[in-house]
Amino acid sequence: MRPRHYAYAAALLLSLATPGAATAADYSPSHVIVRYAGWTTHRDRIAVERATGTGRAVPIAGGARVLQIKDGDSVRKTIAELRARPGVDYAVPDYRIHAAAAYYPNDPGRGGAGNWRKVQWNFAGAFGIRAPQAWATMRALHEAGGRGAIVAVLDSGVAYKNRGGFKRAPDLGKTGFVPGHDFIDGDNVPLDEDGHGTHVAGTIAEQVNNKRAVTGLAYGVKIMPLRVLDANGGGNGGPLAKAIIWAVDHRAQVINMSIVFNSDLQAADIPDVIAAMRYAHQHNVVMVGAAGNESDNHLDYPARYRDVISVGATTSSGCQAQYSSFGDGLDVVAPGGGKDAELTGSAWDRAHCGHGAGGREIVQQTFVQNFHDFHLVGVEGTSEAAPHVSALAALIIASGRLGPQPTADAVLARIDSSARDIGPPGYDKRYGHGLVNAAAAVAP
Incomplete structure (x- = not known):
């Protein structure tokens, strides 16, 4: 068998002050991570997701959730829309990890x-x-x-x-x-x-x-x-x-x-x-x-x-x-x-x-x-x-x-x-x- 090499250490990810600063390979193109403010209701969150073309929220850690991008928009555009909505504490890409x-x-x-x-x-x-x-x-x-x-x-x-x-x-x-x-x-x-x-x-x-x-x-x-x-x-x-x-x-x-x-x-x-x-x-x-x-x-x-x-x-x-x-x-x-x-x-x-x-x-x-x-x-x-x-x-x-x-x-x-x-x-x-x-x- 030929040697099998992995580019784990070479699969670098870029910092992202705004989503446009990185390439699509650096984070998932299909979803984003968002956390809502504590005062928001379920109805508020549904309204945000409808307005930004997101949905299928899956809870993760610290009150955050993964939102699927449903309208075909880019991660950059979706995050900009989410950050502009009242009641959104933060919205960030789901960055890639790799073996060390x-x-x-x-x-x-x-x-x-x-x-x-x-x-x-x-x-x-x-x-x-x-x-x-x-x-x-x-x-x-x-x-x-x-x-x-x-x-x-x-x-x-x-x-x-x-x-x-x-x-x-x-x-x-x-x-x-x-x-x-x-x-x-x-x-x-x-x-x-x-x-x-x-x-x-x-x-x-x-x-x-x-x-x-x-x-x-x-x-x-x-x-x-x-x-x-x-x-x-x-x-x-x-x-x-x-x-x-x-x-x-x-x-x-x-x-x-x-x-x-x-x-x-x-x-x-x-x-x-x-x-x-x-x-x-x-x-x-x-x-x-x-x-x-x-x-x-x-x-x-x-x-x-x-x-x-x-x-x-x-x-x-x-x-x-x-x-x-x-x-x-x-x-x-x-x-x-x-x-x-x-x-x-x-x-x-x-x-x-x-x-x-x-x-x-x-x-x-x-x-x-x-x-x-x-x-x-x-x-x-x-x-x-x-x-x-x-x-x-x-x-x-x-x-x-x-x-x-x-x-x-x-x-x-x-x-x-x-x-x-x-x-x-x-x-x-x-x-x-x-x-x-x-x-x-x-x-x-």
Whole structure:
């Protein structure tokens, strides 16, 4: 088979102060997101929708709703009409999201059963996250692998069951799952049509000691698959907002978002997603987001939101990955694979950044082309860094170190304070508080 490459990081979205500032590919051409003022009645809202050629309102987060454009007008014209109507708090496009992975090289079957230590440098290597020590601690606590914690994976779905031409990933055969939802097709079968979500779920919860494939950091957790990306790795903010609310209302304790908006977008452009994330934080659900793959001094949403744990990527050399976005507000870094960034600004960078060295990927089991043909596949990106932190958050919750029901802020503080300080001493915008350290995070 030929290598299968994805333009996730290249599928950029433009900021939109007014709808005309972006192209049709940047947001959905068929609907918009609107929120009405609290004083409006049902009759008021119907009148607005009739006057602007919209309808079929679907509630999402924070009192917002998705309105279908029924009269054939452009998004730009529809939003201008809505904003001119009394009782409309805001009207915005439904911006696109995409997976934060760099690419999928086609390299099936690497390592083989039992060779996870050779393959998973991210868990057990010199600049891994010290997973074996964390596993030992969790076993001693009788909470092996974060048993019982629930992690929602908001992604392209997960290969979690056999159905038609779809097969369950073999190394997720004994992984626990709780009911999820497909926000792309609108059903309760969020099966993966892309492979990205299965790879992410594998980093979190692939099984151990089963003589198959590789391992997951929090192999005892339960995964809640929520599909917000289509078969091409793309989606919109509206379904993302609904998925966040759904995860909270169905008792997820951690939400992994290995997805990004374009880095130019501001909070005002995605009010529905901001409202959903605020709701999650108010309910003490830990949110983890990929920083982005544009090598920019600027974090992408949703990771840029203040209550999301923002995660940059490092290489097997302990250097910032060349693609990883960074900046003020970056919380931590985790293994994402790929080549080193060309950095010389600190003693750490001069010692550890090999000017193109590194190159090892994050390897988990997923499919490449056929939904039933699974291999060990290497991927690089902040998409792969984020699930290390989501899995670690689940271990911390299950460990009881912070009490039976820790707050999201307490989990974040534990992750930050236990991180291994790399880069310049102390906090810095390339490595945040440091490389996550699973062993220290669950230690007494």
